[in-house]
Amino acid sequence: MTAASGPGSTDPAAGLVFRRPVEADHARIVAVIDDWWDGRRMRHLLPRLWLQHFTGTSWIAETADGRLAGFLVGFVSPDHPDTGYVHMVAARPGLRRRGVARSLYARFIDDIQVRGVHRVVAITWPGNRPSLAFHRALGFSVPEGEGTTRVYGTPAIVDYEADGSDTSVMELDLARRYHAALRAPLDGGPEPAAPQTKATGAR
Numbered sequence: 001m002t003a004a005s006g007p008g009s010t011d012p013a014a015g016l017v018f019r020r021p022v023e024a025d026h027a028r029i030v031a032v033i034d035d036w037w038d039g040r041r042m043r044h045l046l047p048r049l050w051l052q053h054f055t056g057t058s059w060i061a062e063t064a065d066g067r068l069a070g071f072l073v074g075f076v077s078p079d080h081p082d083t084g085y086v087h088m089v090a091a092r093p094g095l096r097r098r099g100v101a102r103s104l105y106a107r108f109i110d111d112i113q114v115r116g117v118h119r120v121v122a123i124t125w126p127g128n129r130p131s132l133a134f135h136r137a138l139g140f141s142v143p144e145g146e147g148t149t150r151v152y153g154t155p156a157i158v159d160y161e162a163d164g165s166d167t168s169v170m171e172l173d174l175a176r177r178y179h180a181a182l183r184a185p186l187d188g189g190p191e192p193a194a195p196q197t198k199a200t201g202a203r
Protein backbone atom coordinates (compact mmCIF):
# COMPACT_ATOMS: atom_id res chain seq x y z
CA MET A 1 0.00 0.00 0.00
CA THR A 2 1.22 3.50 -0.75
CA ALA A 3 0.36 6.74 1.03
CA ALA A 4 -1.83 7.65 -1.89
CA SER A 5 -5.07 5.89 -2.56
CA GLY A 6 -7.51 5.91 -5.43
CA PRO A 7 -10.15 8.47 -6.26
CA GLY A 8 -12.79 8.85 -3.58
CA SER A 9 -10.64 7.21 -0.94
CA THR A 10 -10.74 8.47 2.63
CA ASP A 11 -7.93 9.22 4.97
CA PRO A 12 -9.70 8.68 8.29
CA ALA A 13 -6.77 9.84 10.40
CA ALA A 14 -7.19 13.36 9.13
CA GLY A 15 -10.87 13.09 8.25
CA LEU A 16 -10.03 14.18 4.75
CA VAL A 17 -11.35 12.78 1.50
CA PHE A 18 -9.09 12.87 -1.54
CA ARG A 19 -10.63 12.68 -4.98
CA ARG A 20 -10.17 13.76 -8.56
CA PRO A 21 -11.45 17.25 -9.33
CA VAL A 22 -14.32 17.68 -11.74
CA GLU A 23 -15.18 20.68 -13.86
CA ALA A 24 -17.83 21.79 -11.36
CA ASP A 25 -15.06 22.33 -8.80
CA HIS A 26 -13.67 25.22 -10.78
CA ALA A 27 -16.03 27.80 -9.32
CA ARG A 28 -15.41 26.82 -5.70
CA ILE A 29 -11.64 26.82 -6.17
CA VAL A 30 -11.45 30.23 -7.81
CA ALA A 31 -13.82 31.55 -5.13
CA VAL A 32 -11.14 30.99 -2.47
CA ILE A 33 -7.91 31.09 -4.37
CA ASP A 34 -7.07 34.78 -3.84
CA ASP A 35 -7.69 34.46 -0.09
CA TRP A 36 -5.56 31.34 0.11
CA TRP A 37 -2.69 33.28 -1.52
CA ASP A 38 -2.98 36.03 1.11
CA GLY A 39 -4.98 38.36 -1.09
CA ARG A 40 -2.74 38.14 -4.14
CA ARG A 41 -4.68 38.09 -7.39
CA MET A 42 -4.35 34.47 -8.49
CA ARG A 43 -7.65 33.38 -9.95
CA HIS A 44 -6.66 34.32 -13.50
CA LEU A 45 -3.94 31.68 -13.25
CA LEU A 46 -6.53 28.92 -12.97
CA PRO A 47 -8.84 29.19 -15.98
CA ARG A 48 -11.53 26.57 -16.30
CA LEU A 49 -9.52 24.51 -18.79
CA TRP A 50 -7.45 23.16 -15.88
CA LEU A 51 -10.57 21.47 -14.53
CA GLN A 52 -11.50 20.16 -17.97
CA HIS A 53 -8.27 18.69 -19.29
CA PHE A 54 -5.92 17.98 -16.38
CA THR A 55 -8.11 16.20 -13.84
CA GLY A 56 -6.50 12.78 -14.36
CA THR A 57 -3.32 13.95 -12.63
CA SER A 58 -4.89 16.47 -10.24
CA TRP A 59 -6.36 16.10 -6.77
CA ILE A 60 -8.77 17.72 -4.38
CA ALA A 61 -8.91 17.26 -0.61
CA GLU A 62 -12.12 17.92 1.30
CA THR A 63 -12.95 17.88 4.96
CA ALA A 64 -15.73 15.58 6.16
CA ASP A 65 -18.23 18.42 5.78
CA GLY A 66 -17.42 18.69 2.08
CA ARG A 67 -15.48 21.93 2.32
CA LEU A 68 -12.41 22.35 0.18
CA ALA A 69 -9.26 21.54 2.17
CA GLY A 70 -6.72 21.71 -0.61
CA PHE A 71 -6.06 21.11 -4.26
CA LEU A 72 -3.22 20.29 -6.61
CA VAL A 73 -3.34 20.83 -10.35
CA GLY A 74 -0.60 19.10 -12.29
CA PHE A 75 0.18 17.12 -15.42
CA VAL A 76 2.82 15.12 -17.26
CA SER A 77 4.61 17.33 -19.74
CA PRO A 78 3.64 16.44 -23.33
CA ASP A 79 7.01 17.75 -24.53
CA HIS A 80 9.06 16.13 -21.76
CA PRO A 81 7.38 12.84 -20.81
CA ASP A 82 9.91 12.26 -18.03
CA THR A 83 8.72 15.43 -16.29
CA GLY A 84 5.68 16.18 -14.17
CA TYR A 85 4.64 19.78 -13.66
CA VAL A 86 2.66 21.12 -10.73
CA HIS A 87 0.84 24.24 -11.82
CA MET A 88 -0.75 25.02 -8.44
CA VAL A 89 -0.95 23.48 -5.00
CA ALA A 90 -2.62 24.95 -1.94
CA ALA A 91 -4.07 24.07 1.43
CA ARG A 92 -6.90 25.88 3.20
CA PRO A 93 -5.33 28.44 5.57
CA GLY A 94 -6.85 26.86 8.71
CA LEU A 95 -5.45 23.46 7.79
CA ARG A 96 -1.84 24.33 7.09
CA ARG A 97 1.16 22.44 8.48
CA ARG A 98 -0.95 19.29 8.80
CA GLY A 99 0.34 17.49 5.76
CA VAL A 100 -2.50 18.38 3.37
CA ALA A 101 -0.29 19.66 0.53
CA ARG A 102 2.31 16.97 1.13
CA SER A 103 -0.40 14.35 0.84
CA LEU A 104 -1.69 15.90 -2.39
CA TYR A 105 1.84 15.81 -3.78
CA ALA A 106 2.27 12.16 -2.76
CA ARG A 107 -0.84 11.28 -4.73
CA PHE A 108 0.31 13.26 -7.75
CA ILE A 109 3.69 11.54 -7.68
CA ASP A 110 2.01 8.15 -7.50
CA ASP A 111 0.03 9.18 -10.60
CA ILE A 112 3.03 10.24 -12.62
CA GLN A 113 5.61 7.66 -11.55
CA VAL A 114 3.58 4.88 -13.15
CA ARG A 115 3.84 6.87 -16.37
CA GLY A 116 7.63 6.85 -16.23
CA VAL A 117 8.12 10.32 -14.81
CA HIS A 118 11.22 10.82 -12.69
CA ARG A 119 11.37 14.60 -12.38
CA VAL A 120 8.91 17.19 -11.09
CA VAL A 121 9.01 20.91 -11.81
CA ALA A 122 7.05 23.68 -10.10
CA ILE A 123 7.47 27.42 -10.03
CA THR A 124 6.87 29.97 -7.35
CA TRP A 125 7.39 33.61 -6.56
CA PRO A 126 10.73 33.94 -4.73
CA GLY A 127 8.99 36.01 -2.07
CA ASN A 128 6.65 33.13 -1.25
CA ARG A 129 8.60 31.74 1.67
CA PRO A 130 6.01 29.13 2.73
CA SER A 131 5.96 27.75 -0.80
CA LEU A 132 9.75 27.57 -0.99
CA ALA A 133 10.01 26.00 2.47
CA PHE A 134 7.30 23.49 1.63
CA HIS A 135 8.85 22.43 -1.66
CA ARG A 136 12.33 22.24 -0.16
CA ALA A 137 10.95 20.06 2.62
CA LEU A 138 9.74 17.65 -0.06
CA GLY A 139 13.23 17.54 -1.57
CA PHE A 140 12.90 20.17 -4.29
CA SER A 141 15.92 22.32 -5.07
CA VAL A 142 16.08 25.73 -6.71
CA PRO A 143 18.98 25.45 -9.12
CA GLU A 144 21.26 28.44 -9.46
CA GLY A 145 22.54 28.75 -12.97
CA GLU A 146 22.71 30.79 -16.11
CA GLY A 147 19.90 33.31 -16.19
CA THR A 148 19.20 33.26 -12.46
CA THR A 149 19.54 36.13 -10.04
CA ARG A 150 19.10 36.03 -6.28
CA VAL A 151 15.71 37.56 -5.44
CA TYR A 152 14.86 37.62 -1.72
CA GLY A 153 17.87 35.32 -1.38
CA THR A 154 16.55 32.65 -3.74
CA PRO A 155 17.66 31.96 -7.32
CA ALA A 156 15.03 33.34 -9.66
CA ILE A 157 14.55 34.28 -13.29
CA VAL A 158 13.73 37.96 -13.57
CA ASP A 159 10.76 38.86 -15.76
CA TYR A 160 10.04 35.15 -16.28
CA GLU A 161 6.58 35.71 -17.77
CA ALA A 162 7.56 38.89 -19.60
CA ASP A 163 5.23 40.78 -17.28
CA GLY A 164 7.76 41.93 -14.74
CA SER A 165 7.29 39.04 -12.35
CA ASP A 166 10.28 37.12 -11.01
CA THR A 167 10.00 33.37 -10.67
CA SER A 168 11.93 30.60 -8.95
CA VAL A 169 11.98 27.29 -10.79
CA MET A 170 11.97 24.34 -8.40
CA GLU A 171 12.98 20.82 -9.36
CA LEU A 172 12.58 17.46 -7.72
CA ASP A 173 14.52 14.48 -9.04
CA LEU A 174 12.43 11.52 -7.94
CA ALA A 175 15.32 9.11 -8.41
CA ARG A 176 17.92 11.06 -6.46
CA ARG A 177 16.21 13.57 -4.21
CA TYR A 178 12.94 11.94 -3.30
CA HIS A 179 12.48 13.04 0.26
CA ALA A 180 11.24 10.70 2.95
CA ALA A 181 9.14 13.56 4.29
CA LEU A 182 6.93 13.33 1.23
CA ARG A 183 5.71 9.97 2.46
CA ALA A 184 5.07 11.03 6.04
CA PRO A 185 1.50 10.37 7.21
CA LEU A 186 -1.07 13.04 7.91
CA ASP A 187 -1.46 13.85 11.60
CA GLY A 188 -2.07 10.60 13.41
CA GLY A 189 -2.17 8.58 10.23
CA PRO A 190 -0.63 5.17 9.71
CA GLU A 191 3.00 4.92 8.68
CA PRO A 192 3.06 4.55 4.90
CA ALA A 193 5.04 1.93 3.03
CA ALA A 194 8.47 2.90 1.75
CA PRO A 195 8.44 4.61 -1.65
CA GLN A 196 9.06 2.41 -4.63
CA THR A 197 11.71 4.82 -5.85
CA LYS A 198 14.84 4.56 -3.79
CA ALA A 199 15.77 7.80 -2.06
CA THR A 200 19.50 7.57 -2.62
CA GLY A 201 20.20 11.26 -2.11
CA ALA A 202 17.47 12.10 0.38
CA ARG A 203 18.29 14.86 2.81
Ligand SMILES: CC(C)(COP(=O)(O)OP(=O)(O)OC[C@H]1O[C@@H](n2cnc3c(N)ncnc32)[C@H](O)[C@@H]1OP(=O)(O)O)[C@@H](O)C(=O)NCCC(=O)NCCS
Binds near residue numbers: 036097099100130
Ligand atom coordinates in the same frame (compact mmCIF):
# COMPACT_ATOMS: atom_id res chain seq x y z
C1 LIG B 1 2.73 26.09 0.60
C2 LIG B 1 1.50 25.35 1.09
C3 LIG B 1 0.84 24.69 -0.13
C4 LIG B 1 1.91 24.26 2.09
O1 LIG B 1 0.74 23.51 2.43
P1 LIG B 1 0.62 22.70 3.82
O2 LIG B 1 -0.50 21.74 3.68
O3 LIG B 1 0.57 23.67 4.94
O4 LIG B 1 2.02 21.95 3.85
P2 LIG B 1 2.34 20.59 4.66
O5 LIG B 1 1.64 20.62 5.96
O6 LIG B 1 2.09 19.44 3.76
O7 LIG B 1 3.90 20.79 4.91
C5 LIG B 1 4.86 19.76 4.67
C6 LIG B 1 6.20 20.31 5.14
O8 LIG B 1 6.57 21.46 4.36
C7 LIG B 1 7.23 22.42 5.22
N1 LIG B 1 6.41 23.64 5.31
C8 LIG B 1 5.12 23.80 4.92
N2 LIG B 1 4.72 25.07 5.15
C9 LIG B 1 5.75 25.70 5.73
C10 LIG B 1 5.96 27.03 6.20
N3 LIG B 1 4.98 27.95 6.15
N4 LIG B 1 7.16 27.34 6.74
C11 LIG B 1 8.14 26.43 6.82
N5 LIG B 1 8.02 25.15 6.38
C12 LIG B 1 6.84 24.80 5.83
C13 LIG B 1 7.37 21.76 6.58
O9 LIG B 1 8.61 21.05 6.59
C14 LIG B 1 6.20 20.80 6.57
O10 LIG B 1 6.37 19.71 7.44
P3 LIG B 1 6.11 19.94 9.03
O11 LIG B 1 4.86 20.73 9.18
O12 LIG B 1 6.02 18.53 9.55
O13 LIG B 1 7.30 20.68 9.54
C15 LIG B 1 0.50 26.30 1.81
O14 LIG B 1 1.22 27.14 2.70
C16 LIG B 1 -0.34 27.15 0.89
O15 LIG B 1 -1.41 26.73 0.44
N6 LIG B 1 0.14 28.39 0.58
C17 LIG B 1 -0.61 29.27 -0.33
C18 LIG B 1 -0.58 28.75 -1.76
C19 LIG B 1 0.85 28.62 -2.27
O16 LIG B 1 1.69 29.49 -2.09
N7 LIG B 1 1.12 27.48 -3.00
C20 LIG B 1 2.45 27.15 -3.50
C21 LIG B 1 2.76 27.77 -4.81
S1 LIG B 1 1.79 27.01 -6.14
